[in-house]
Amino acid sequence: MTVEITINGVKAKAEKGESLLEVIRKYGFDVPSLCHHHAVEPCGSCRVCLVSVTDNGRTKLAASCNYKVREGLDITTDSEEIRRNRAMVLELMLAESNAPAIQKLAAEYGVTSSRFETEESKALAAERDGCILCGLCVRVCEEVVEVAALNFKGRGDKRDVGTPYQETPQNCIACGACAYVCPTDCIGFVEENGVRKLKKWNRELPILKDDAGRPVGPQFQLFYFTQKAGLPADFYKKGGGPAR
Amino acid sequence: MDTAKVEAIITKHNGDATALLAIMQDIQAEENYLPRDAVEHVAKKLGIPISRIYSMATFFESFHLEPRGKHICTVCMGTACHVRGAQRLVEQLERDLKVMSGGTSEDGLFTLEEVNCVGACALGPLVIIDGKYHGNTTSAKISKVVTGMQKEEGGK
Numbered sequence: 589m590t591v592e593i594t595i596n597g598v599k600a601k602a603e604k605g606e607s608l609l610e611v612i613r614k615y616g617f618d619v620p621s622l623c624h625h626h627a628v629e630p631c632g633s634c635r636v637c638l639v640s641v642t643d644n645g646r647t648k649l650a651a652s653c654n655y656k657v658r659e660g661l662d663i664t665t666d667s668e669e670i671r672r673n674r675a676m677v678l679e680l681m682l683a684e685s686n687a688p689a690i691q692k693l694a695a696e697y698g699v700t701s702s703r704f705e706t707e708e709s710k711a712l713a714a715e716r717d718g719c720i721l722c723g724l725c726v727r728v729c730e731e732v733v734e735v736a737a738l739n740f741k742g743r744g745d746k747r748d749v750g751t752p753y754q755e756t757p758q759n760c761i762a763c764g765a766c767a768y769v770c771p772t773d774c775i776g777f778v779e780e781n782g783v784r785k786l787k788k789w790n791r792e793l794p795i796l797k798d799d800a801g802r803p804v805g806p807q808f809q810l811f812y813f814t815q816k817a818g819l820p821a822d823f824y825k826k827g828g829g830p831a832r
Numbered sequence: 833m834d835t836a837k838v839e840a841i842i843t844k845h846n847g848d849a850t851a852l853l854a855i856m857q858d859i860q861a862e863e864n865y866l867p868r869d870a871v872e873h874v875a876k877k878l879g880i881p882i883s884r885i886y887s888m889a890t891f892f893e894s895f896h897l898e899p900r901g902k903h904i905c906t907v908c909m910g911t912a913c914h915v916r917g918a919q920r921l922v923e924q925l926e927r928d929l930k931v932m933s934g935g936t937s938e939d940g941l942f943t944l945e946e947v948n949c950v951g952a953c954a955l956g957p958l959v960i961i962d963g964k965y966h967g968n969t970t971s972a973k974i975s976k977v978v979t980g981m982q983k984e985e986g987g988k
Contacts, residue, residue: 736881741890752886753868753897 591659596666602657609637609652617665620674620693621653622771623722628731630654634722634771635677636693640664649673675699683709687718687772712745717774717788721747725766725775733765735812737789751789761809762786762793798827833859833867842877849878853888856895864904864943865896901936901943903981905929906960910949913956917971921957922946924971928978941985942978 589604595615602611607630612619623634630653639652642662649670652663664670678694683704694700723740726749730736737757741750751757762784767777776787784806785792793806804810810824823829841858845851852874859870866889875882889895907913907922922933925944931937933944952958955967959974961981966974 730881730883736883739881739883739887741887743891752882757883 591657593657593659593661593663595663604657604659606657607653608639608641608650608655608657608661608663611657612639612652612663612665619652619665620696622690622693622720623724624653625724625728625769627769628724628727631723631727634681634720636674636681638670638673638677640667640670671697680704681720684713685716685718685720685772686713687720687774689772690718690720716748717776718772719749719774720772721749722771723749724769724771725749728765728769733761733763735759735761735763738766756790760786760789760791761812762791762806763809796824798825800827802827804829833863833870835869835873837862838870838873839877842874847878849880852878852880852885856885856889860895864900864902865898867899868897871897899936899940901941902985903942903962904945904960905942905978906945906947906950907933908948908950908952908956908958908960909946910953910956912953913949913958916957918957920971921959921969921974924975925959925978928975928982941982 590601591604593600593602593611595612595617598615600611600615609619609621609624609630610626619637619639621634621637623632624630624637632651632654635651637652638649640663641648641650641652641655643658643660675694675697678690678697679699679702681690682694682699683702683706721740726738726740729738737760738749738751741748751760764777764784764786767773767775767786774788776785778785778787779795782795782797782803783792784795793808795803795805796807796810798804804824811821813819814821814823819828838859841855841862844858845855855874856866859874860866863870871885871889872882874880875885889897905925907918907925909918909922922944926933929937929942929944931942931944933946936943950958950960952965952967955965957969959966959969961977966977
């Protein structure tokens with residue numbers, strides 16, 4: 589069902605139940621986000637995409653990514669209050685993450701140092717390599733790749749992203765989707781000497797070369813693809829797949 | 833853990849993936865912890881990724897992935913128990929059971945744990961041994977209980 593909403597005074601049309609963030613972006617307004625990717629279900633964990641939503645005469649700040657569009661919403665994507673709140677979210681995040689991407693976004697909101705930084709938070713940031721626990725890698729691995737090699741573990745200040753039993757995940761196909769969506773670039777995707785490595789999960793897989801000697805991808809990943817798509821086992825070996 | 837036992841628990845919950853938490857609790861009730869082979873079996877049977885079960889097991893304090901002792905000894909460390917000397921009970925039990933709080937004794941008989949409040953403040957200080965509540969206890973009284981249990985185990 590198509591509904592009509594207002595974004596910064598502009599009339600906009602959207603499907604009922606659509607992600608508000610996606611609609612806002614479709615109409616060309618800029619809203620930052622870290623934990624959102626259109627390929628996976630929104631979860632609203634990073635909170636930087638917050639906007640002002642007026643629904644039925646009530647105004648509140650809400651994370652737009654997992655806010656479902658309804659008829660008559662009146663949205664403001666930029667105001668002094670919104671910027672102040674995003675700055676606070678980023679300042680909190682900055683205390684636990686040293687990732688350049690976070691520092692850059694925080695600087696855009698005038699945050700260059702965090703009042704919440706302590707020795708403990710710095711140690712945590714170093715341990716997590718700048719991970720902000722947004723869970724994008726977890727969601728992409730489960731929803732898109734359908735391998736679900738990753739998940740959160742623990743809770744509260746002990747919460748972290750990892751693999752079951754902190755072991756190298758044997759079902760990980762090293763496709764690198766997690767590294768691709770990661771907003772902080774903390775997973776450590778490298779390819780060298782014919783091996784693909786995902787440092788954070790400690791996964792290393794040899795890369796298959798096709799009959800012409802060109803590298804294609806990790807053998808186990810290609811095996812997974814051929815199984816899933818019902819292709820012949822030597823499809824990639826024979827030079828199949830996208831042009832190289 | 834015996835596969836038949838895991839199967840029985842899964843069947844009891846009609847193989848329903850939404851009953852995962854209850855299944856995990858039932859397994860833990862049997863074994864005092866979640867054995868890895870049981871976790872893997874449940875994952876396979878219910879079509880749930882192991883990563884999700886692991887995530888849930890680490891989220892809830894009440895689940896344990898490491899083997900625990902035959903007898904579970906839990907000392908309440910809530911405010912009411914704490915002011916009535918729960919810390920002394922922990923120290924006494926650590927000496928008696930020869931294990932640090934949070935650990936399992938070398939013979940695998942006792943696990944000593946602290947918990948933040950069991951909601952039985954009127955009984956404080958409180959120690960729960962294998963589900964039996966020892967309220968208004970003292971280090972002397974609780975020491976007698978566990979040394980008695982140790983003797984019983986040793987006599988077998």
